Each structure stands twice: as structure tokens, then as C-alpha cells.
Amino acid sequence: MAAKSYQAGFKRCYGGRLSNLSHKTTENEIQQIYDDWAKEYEKDVVVVARAIFHKPLAESLDEAIRRFLAGKEKDDVKIIDAAAGTGLVGVELNKLGYTNLCALDISPEMLDEAK
Secondary structure, eight states: HHHHHHHHHHHHHHTTTTTTTTTTTTHHHHHHHHHHHHHHHHHHIIISSSOOOOOHHHHHHHHHHHHHHTOOOOOOOOOEETTTTTHHHHHHHHHHOOOOOOEEEEHHHHHHHHO
């Protein structure tokens, strides 16, 4: 029962985009899904799904960096944002003073949106 409820919520927020993903989905198929979704991604994730995780995630990373790299200037910290999508977390990290960011994503279209 919970699985159906979870799937219904996913479908409501993200349409049918993710409903056919499985362990058999190829890398090219995943890339195409996210390429096709790139222009609507932020609206779907932030506005519709209200998955506003990017700011607290960046703040948590900032806290960990300050704890484990104490004394290191933020400009000297190199951050690779894997699965960066449209760059929501990177934007928040930049607001916190991090300037040495590298975004990686399977979808070139998502990275185009991040620019």
C-alpha cells in the first residue's frame, strides 16, 4: 500500500518521467529522460514537489567543510557537484562563498540549464 502511495506522489510531481526506470534502464535512456526534463526540472522539483533540499544540503556541506578543513579559505576548497542537475546546490554553495565549483551530470541539457 505504501509503495502505491509513494508512486502516486512521484507521478503527480514528476509526471511519468521516472515511472519506467528500472535496473534495466540504460545510461543513454537515463540521459534522454533528464535531457527532455531539463527545461521543466526546477519547476517540477522546487514548485510542484516542494523538494527544497538544495539550501540545507549546501549549508550542511559548508558546516562539514568548516569542521574538517578548518582554516582553509572557501576559495581554496574545490567542490565537484556530481549529479548536479540544473545546479541548485551549486548556486547555494556559491552564495555561501564557494567559487571553485565543478558541476557534473549525465545530461548535457541539465548542465546547460545550470549555466
